[in-house]
Amino acid sequence: MHDRLTQLEHQFVQAGIPYELPLTNHQHAAVVYVSMAEYVRALEDPVAIVDLCDPAISAELTNAEAVVRYVSANLRIGHRAVTVVVQPASTSSDSLPGTRWCLVGQKELASLLDSAGILGIKQLLTARLGLSFLSPYDSRRSARSRMFFGRRNEINDLCSERIAIVVGPKRGGKTSLAKRVTSLLKDDPEFRSTIGADPSRERYLSRVAYVDLAEPVSIESVWRRVWQEMGVEQRDTVGGMLHRFAKPGSKATTSRTDWEVLHALLTSQYKKAVLLFDECDDAIAADEKLGFPVFQKLRSLADNDNSNTRILLFGYDKLYRASRSTAFPLFGRFHEVRVANLDHPSVQALIAEPFHELGIEFADISECAKRIYTATGGMPNLVQDVCRDLVAWLEKVNVRTLSSHNVDEVLHVQRRSLLRQIYLAFQELDDSVARLVAYLSVDTEEIRMIPTLNRLHAECGLELTDRRVRAALDYLFLHNVFHEVEQDHSYTFASSLLRHRLRGEIQEAGFGKIRDSLIGQIKESR
Numbered sequence: 001m002h003d004r005l006t007q008l009e010h011q012f013v014q015a016g017i018p019y020e021l022p023l024t025n026h027q028h029a030a031v032v033y034v035s036m037a038e039y040v041r042a043l044e045d046p047v048a049i050v051d052l053c054d055p056a057i058s059a060e061l062t063n064a065e066a067v068v069r070y071v072s073a074n075l076r077i078g079h080r081a082v083t084v085v086v087q088p089a090s091t092s093s094d095s096l097p098g099t100r101w102c103l104v105g106q107k108e109l110a111s112l113l114d115s116a117g118i119l120g121i122k123q124l125l126t127a128r129l130g131l132s133f134l135s136p137y138d139s140r141r142s143a144r145s146r147m148f149f150g151r152r153n154e155i156n157d158l159c160s161e162r163i164a165i166v167v168g169p170k171r172g173g174k175t176s177l178a179k180r181v182t183s184l185l186k187d188d189p190e191f192r193s194t195i196g197a198d199p200s201r202e203r204y205l206s207r208v209a210y211v212d213l214a215e216p217v218s219i220e221s222v223w224r225r226v227w228q229e230m231g232v233e234q235r236d237t238v239g240g241m242l243h244r245f246a247k248p249g250s251k252a253t254t255s256r257t258d259w260e261v262l263h264a265l266l267t268s269q270y271k272k273a274v275l276l277f278d279e280c281d282d283a284i285a286a287d288e289k290l291g292f293p294v295f296q297k298l299r300s301l302a303d304n305d306n307s308n309t310r311i312l313l314f315g316y317d318k319l320y321r322a323s324r325s326t327a328f329p330l331f332g333r334f335h336e337v338r339v340a341n342l343d344h345p346s347v348q349a350l351i352a353e354p355f356h357e358l359g360i361e362f363a364d365i366s367e368c369a370k371r372i373y374t375a376t377g378g379m380p381n382l383v384q385d386v387c388r389d390l391v392a393w394l395e396k397v398n399v400r401t402l403s404s405h406n407v408d409e410v411l412h413v414q415r416r417s418l419l420r421q422i423y424l425a426f427q428e429l430d431d432s433v434a435r436l437v438a439y440l441s442v443d444t445e446e447i448r449m450i451p452t453l454n455r456l457h458a459e460c461g462l463e464l465t466d467r468r469v470r471a472a473l474d475y476l477f478l479h480n481v482f483h484e485v486e487q488d489h490s491y492t493f494a495s496s497l498l499r500h501r502l503r504g505e506i507q508e509a510g511f512g513k514i515r516d517s518l519i520g521q522i523k524e525s526r
Contacts, residue, residue, distance in 0.1 A: 007030075008030045008032060008049070008051045008053075008086075009021075009030075009032065011109075011110060011113055012032060012034070012113070014113070014114075015113040015114070015117045015118070015120075016117055016118075017034060017113070017117060017118045017121075018034070018035070019032040019033060019034050019049075020032065020033045020034075020046065021033070022076070024076070026074065026075055027054075028052065028053065028054040028057045028074075029050055029051060029052050029053060029054070029057075029071075029074075029075060030050070030051040030053055031048060031049065031050050031051075031075065031077070032048075032049045033046035033047065033048055033049070033081075034046055034047050034049060034118070034121065035047075036082075036118070036121065036122065036125070037146070038146075039118065039119065039122045039357070040122055040125060040126075040134055040136075040357065041136035041144070041146045041147055041354055041357060042133075042134050042135060042136040043082060043125075043134070044144065045081045045082075046081065047081065047082045047083070047084060047121065047125070048077045048081045048082070048083045048084070049084050049086065050071055050075065050077070050083060050084065050085045050086065051086040051106075052067070052070075052071075052085060052086065052087055055088065057070070058087050058088055061087075064101070064103055067085050067087070067101075067103060068099075068101050071083065071085060081100070082100045082101075082102070082125065082129070083100060083101055083102070084102045084103075084104060084109075084121070084124070084125075085101070085102070085103050085104070086104055086105070086106055086109055087103060087104070087105060087106065088105070088106055099129075099133070100129070100133070102124065102125060102128040102129055103128075104124060104128075108124075109124075112124055126358060126359055130395055131358055131360075131391050131392075131394060131395040132391055132392050132395050134358060135354075135358070135387075135388055135391040135392075136354050137354070137384040137385075137387045137388040137391065138384065138388070139171075139380075139381035139382070139384040139385050139388075142175040142176040142179055143173070143176035143179075143180075143380070145180070145183060147350070147354070148176055148180050149342065149346045149347075149349045149350045149353075150342050150343060150345070150346030150349070151173070151177055151180070151339070151346075154166075154177060154337050154339060155177070155180065155181060155184070157335065157337050158177075158181045158312055158337060159181065159184065159185065161310065161312075161334075161335040161337075162302060162310050162311075162335075163302050163310070163311045163312075163330060163333050163334040163335065164310075164311075164312050164313070164334055164335045164336070164337055165313045165315075165319060165320075165323050165330070165334045165335075165336050165337070166178070166312065166313065166314040166315070166336075166337045166338075166339055167315060167316065167319055167320045167323075167336065167337075167338060167339070167478065168316075168338055168339030168340060168477075168478070169316075169339075169341075169379075169425070169477070169478055169479060169480035169494075170316060170425075170479075170480070171379070171380070171381045172339050172340070172341065172379065172380065172480060173339055173342070173380045174278070174314045174315075174316075174339050175212075175278055175279070175314070176380070177314070177339055178210060178276050178278045178312070178314045179210065181276065181312070182208060182210040182276055185208040185274055186206050186208045190272075191206060191207045191208045191272075191273075191274065192204050192205070192206055192207070193205045193206075193207060193269065193270055204231065205230055205231040205232065205270065206229075206230055206231050207230065207270050207271075207272060207273040207274065208230070208273065208274045208276070209226045209227075209229035209230045209273070209274075209275050209276065210229060210276045210278065211225050211226055211229055211275070211276070211277050211278065212278045212279055213277055213278065213279050213280055213282065213283040214278070214279030214282065219283055219286045219287055219290070219294055220258075221258070222277075222283070222294055223257075223258035223259045223261070223262045223297075224258040224261075226262055226275060227258075227261055227262050227265060230265070230270070230273070232261075232265070259297060263297075263301070266301060266307040266309050267304060267306045267307045271306070271307055271308055271309075272307075272308045272309070272310075273307070273309050273310070274309075274310045274312065275298070275301075275309060275310070275311055275312070276312045276314070277311075277312070277313050277314065278314045278315075279314065279315065280313050280314060280315035280318075280319045281315045281316050281317065281318035281319055282318075284315070284318050284319055284322050285318055288322070288327075292327070292328070292329050295328065295329040295330060296329045298311050298329070298330070299329040299330055299333065302330075302333070311330070313330075313334075316478065317475075317478055317479075320474070320478060323336070338477070338484060340378075340477070340483055340484055341376075341377055341378035341379050341380070341480070341483055341494060342378040342379075342380055342383065343378060344369065344370070344373050344378070346378075347369055347372060347373045347376075347378050347383055348365065348366070348369035348373075350380075350383055350384075350387070351365070351368065351369050351372060351383070351387055352365050352369070354387070355387075355391075355402070358391070359400055360391075360394060360400050360401070360402060361400065361401050361402070362401070362402050362403075363401060363402065363403040363404070364403065364404055367404040367407075368402060368403070368404050368407045371404060371407045371408060371411060372386050372387075372407060372411070374496055375411050375415075375418060375495070375496070375497060376418065376495065377422075377480075377483060377493070377494040377495035377496070377497075377498075378483070378494075379422075379480060379494065379495070382418060382421065382422070385414075385417075385418075386410065386411065386414065386418075389410050389413075389414055390402065390406075390407065390410050393406070393409075393410050415497070418495075418497060419497045419498075419501060422480075422494075422495050422497055422498045422501075423498060423501055425479045425480050425481060426438065426479070426481055426498060426502075428479065429475070429476075429479055429481070431472060431475050432518045432521040432522045432525065433456075433462075433464065433468065433469070433472040433522055434472040434473075434475045434476050434479075434481075435518055436456070436460065436515065436518040436519070436522070437452055437456070437469070437472050437473065437476065438476060438481055438482075438502060439502055439505075439506060439511065439514055439515070439518070440452070440455055440456070440459070440460075440515075441493075442493075442499055442502050442503045442506065443503070445492060446485070446490045446491075446492065447473070447482065447490060447491040447492060448489065448490045448491075449466060449469055449470055449473060449489075450466070452469055452473070453466055453469045456469065459515075460515055460519055461519070462519065462522065473491055476491070477491065480494050481493070481494060481498065482494060
């Protein structure tokens with residue numbers, strides 16, 4: 001066993017591939033873990049390389065299913081880890097496509113490592129596991145670091161502002177942006193501090209904290225969650241509300257609340273912290289009922305020159321509305337960042353780079369990206385859904401080159417699904433003025449506030465203020481109906497699919513009927 005393990009490690013050393021060993025060894029197998037995340041975006045967990053070095057055991061395992069059962073039962077391999085099992089002899093027919101298991105012969109693995117190094121492992125995984133399994137496109141979760149594209153201006157703003165509020169449509173990339181900024185700041189040595197008076201037990205504390213306020217916890221617990229995210233551990237607290245930070249270098253403890261613990265940290269040895277609060281909407285509603293105690297404390301931190309704490313808030317409609325209210329403690333103190341859909345270059349990068357990594361080439365990447373961008377409006381979740389379907393189609397027809405014609409075919413099949421997702425946002429609108437503005441603008445390329453105000457008066461007989469129309473335009477932006485054109489103070493439809501759908505409704509029912517119904521709702525709500 002020992003010699004076999006040394007031989008397996010020697011192969012990776014010779015190929016220049018970094019690896020890790022498991023905490024415990026197995027009598028009949030050698031195991032190493034190799035990080036492939038840099039080469040295959042979907043593989044966040046290290047790949048387990050298992051060498052069944054006992055000939056007797058290998059001889060008993062006559063097929064792939066038997067190998068999987070043996071390794072699963074006898075080795076502690078992470079349940080999410082892709083596992084490559086090395087056998088004295090193995091063929092591609094031994095593999096299990098669509099699963100996390102891959103079987104390879106000893107000679108084949110040695111040849112791949114000798115000829116291509118770690119890229120040989122990538123070639124093996126791509127060939128054996130299938131494109132769909134290795135596809136990194138997943139719209140159900142926030143974008144991982146290597147699936148994050150664009151947003152450079154937003155990142156620059158958030159890395160420099162004292163107080164910032166980030167608003168944008170649902171599933172528009174706010175959480176991905178928050179986590180990206182958190183990761184960048186945590187990697188910066190400027191935001192890392194040492195903790196503990198004993199050098200032999202010293203560890204690091206990050207002065208960057210990301211807190212998801214959508215998690216089902218009480219609003220009062222937010223302060224404890226902040227300092228726990230910073231790296232303060234249970235050993236740093238005594239008796240629940242007692243802590244060791246009141247007197248640095250002293251063992252004396254003082255009874256303090258969670259807020260006092262955090263305030264003491266941020267105004268003494270851990271200044272210039274950055275606190276990021278994601279999914280703020282429900283927390284704002286709850287805090288408002290109590291008179292905004294949490295956000296008043298956040299304001300005091302930001303205003304305190306001894307702490308220089310920076311506050312970044314991410315949210316949707318309620319955060320946007322609160323930020324316009326003079327009752328909101330941070331009113332007039334923040335820089336607003338609007339997270340819109342991805343621009344065309346970012347969409348093209350989101351398509352091209354992962355596809356190239358999977359070994360897929362484009363006949364014309366610019367045309368393919370243009371079609372996907374036009375259909376989705378650059379909505380990150382929809383772009384990922386289309387790319388996922390394209391990968392599945394390529395795997396089904398067993399080709400590795402994609403043309404604009406192929407993209408059109410997949411978009412035609414998925415058109416109804418895409419339209420349903422886009423139209424759902426419009427159906428959720430409870431602002432009749434905003435709905436009327438959308439119908440009024442189906443044939444307008446550049447939607448501006450003053451012309452819209454004039455049309456509402458001339459064509460609908462509505463006497464509305466410019467503030468009310470501006471609110472309707474912003475409301476349509478927050479619901480991903482309109483896309484805000486950068487530095488142009490105008491809007492356009494986020495997706496051509498929705499524009500065509502609304503135009504069809506007008507042709508079917510008549511604009512007058514739709515207009516009169518919405519005008520009636522507007523007058524009733526006054």
